[in-house]
Amino acid sequence: MKLTSIRTAAAASAVLMVAGLVTACNRESSTDGGSESKPKIGVDLPRSDSDFWNSYAQYITKEKDKGDLNLLPTSNSQNDVTKLVANVQVFQNSGAKAVVMAPQDTGAIASTLDQLAAKDIPVVSVDTRPDKGDVYMVVRADNRAYGTKACEFLGEQLGGKGKVAELQGALDSINGRDRSEAFASCMKERFPNIKVFELPTDWKGDVASAKLQSLLAQHPDLNGVYMQAGGVFLQPTLALLKQKGLLKPAGTKGHITIISNDGIPQEFDAIRKGHIDATVSQPADLYAKYALYYAKAAAEGKTFKPGPTDHDSTIVKIPNGLEDQLPAPLVTKENVDDAALWGNTVK
Template sequence: MKLARTRFRSRSTAAAAGAVIAALALTTACNRDSTGAGGDKPAIGIDLPRSDSDFWNSYAQYLEKGIESDGVNALPLSNSQNDVTKLAANVQVFRNSGAKAVVMAPQDTGAIASTLDSLAARGIPVVSVDTRPDKGEVYMVVRADNRAYGTKACEFLGERLGGKGKVAELQGALDSINGRDRSEAFAACMREKFPNIKVFELPTDWKGDVASAKLQNLLAQHPDLNGVYMQAGGVFLQPTLALLEQKGLLKPTGHEDHITIVSNDGIPQELDAIRKGQIDATVSQPADLYAEYALYYARAAAEGRTFEPGRTDHGSTIIEIPGGLEDQLPAPLVTKDNVDDKALWGNSVGQ
C-alpha cells in the first residue's frame, strides 16, 4: 500500500488557537514523504485490538501490507484481544524496545488513561485508531464520525419503515466512545424524526453471541419486529443472519415480511449480504484508510511533525479534541445502488 502525497498545515500553539481558522490558508504545508533526522527510520509499536472481528482482521491485513510496502520500521505487532490489561503490558514492551511512537485501538476508552499518561511522561506520542480515549493525551485519533454512523442508520431505517414499527439496536460496548456515539446519535435521531418507531436498545459489549441471545429473546416477545440496527457487522452479521434464518425470518428485500437491517463496518460479507437482499445497508468504516493514516501519523509523530485543525486533501477534516487532534475520515452509506463500487475497501480487501 503506497501512501499518496498529502499536505497538511502545521499545528498552531495554544496561544494562537483562536486564530486557527483564519490562519489556515497562510500556514506552511508539510510533506508526508519527509524523512526523520539522520535518515534513520524510527521504531513504531503497533497493537491490534482484537482478532474476533472480520473488520479488525481486515485492518490488520492492510497494516501488514503498508508496513511492508512503505518500509515502516515496525516492532513485532501485538494483539491485546479486547483486554486493556494486555494492552498496557504490550505498550510496556514497546517502551522497553525503543518505540518512538505507538499505534493502538483501545476498546475500553475509559480505562486507557493511565497507559497514555505513562507514554506521555516518556515523550512517546500515541495514534489511536477508530476509538477516541476518554482521557489522556494523543497525537492523533484516526477515526470516522461515529455519531454520523448512528444518524445515517436511523435515517435509512426510518425512511424504509415509513416512520413506524419496531427496531432492535444491537449496541456495542457503552464503555467505548464508539458505542456511545452511535447509540446516542441513533436515539436522538429516532426521537426527533421517527417518534412512532419503538427502539429496543440491546447492549452487547461488541460480542456476537450476546447480540444473538438478546435478539432471540426480543423476537420471542415481539415477533412483529421489522428492523435491526447492527453497530458492528464484523461481529454481529453472521450470528444475526443465522438466527433469523433458523427462525424462518430471513426474507429477502422486497418480501412483505422482510426485516430491514442496517449495519456498520463495510466488510465484504456485509456487501455480499446487501447483494443477496439479506440486509439493506451498511456504513463503510474505512479499514484501509485507518491502516494507511495510522502508519502515516505514527511516522510523522516520531519525526516531530505537527498538524492543526482544518480540511485535508484526502477528503477528511481534522478537529481539535481534548488532549489532541482527530482526523475524521469519510465513511459512506452503502446500499444496493453503490454496493459494487470498486472504491469501497470491502470490494478490494485481500487483493
C-alpha cells in the same frame, strides 16, 4: 617502550580502525536502504474476533510491506485492556518512538497514555477516542454520523413506524456511546412512532444473538435491526433469522430491514443477496494508512493543525489532542459494487 609493545599497540590500533570502518559501512547501508534507521513504531491490534479488525490487520501488513516504515512486531490485545497495557510496555522496552493502538475500553487506558506522554512517546488511536489522556492523533470516522445515518435509513425504509432492535456496542466505548446516542436522538426527533429496543452487547456476537432471540420471542412483529458492528454481529444475526424462518430477501413480505456498520465484504455479499439492506463503510484501509502516516510523522517531530486535509477529511480539535475524521459512506444495493469501496478489494 619495547618493540613488541609498539607492535602490539599498532596492531590493536589497526583492528579498531577496521572495526570503525565496518561500523561506518553498516550505518551507511542502513541509512540508504533499510528501515532500521527509521524511528521504531509499535502497533497493537485490538482484537481478532471481528472481520473488520482482521481486514484492518491486513492493511497494516500491506503498509509495512511497502518498506518505508520500521514497525516492531505487531501485538494483539484481544479486547483486553490489561493485555494492551502489557503490549505497550513491550513497545517502550523495545525503543518505540510512537505507538498505534485502538483501545476498546476508552476509559481504562488513560493512565497508560499518561505514562507514554511522560516518556515523550506519542500515541495514535485508531477508530476509538480515549476519554482521557493525551493523543497525538485519533484516526476515526464520525461515529455520531453512523448512528444518524442508520436512523435515517431505517426510518425512511419503515415509513416512520414499527419496531427496531438496536444491537449496541460496548457503552464504555466512545464509539458505542456516540452511535447509540445519535441513533436515539434521531429516532426521538424524526421518527417518534418507531419503538427502539436497545440491546447492549459489549461488542460480542453471542450476546447480540441471545438478546435478539429473546426480543423476537416477545415481539415477533419486529421489522428492523441496527447492528453497530457488522464484523461481530452479522453472522450470528443472519444465522438466528434463518433459524427462525425470518431471513427473507429485501422486497418480499416479512423482510426485516437491517442496516449495519463496518463495510466488510461479508456485509456487501449480504446486501447483494437481500439479507441486509445497507451498511456504513468504516474505512479500514484508510485507518491503517493514516494511522501509520501520523505515527511516523509523530516520531519525526512533525505537527498538525485543525482544518481540511489533502485526503478528503477534516482534522478537528478534541479535548486531549486532534482527530482526523475520515469519510464513511452509506452502502446500499445501488452502490455496493463500487470499486472504490475497500470492502470490494480486501480478501
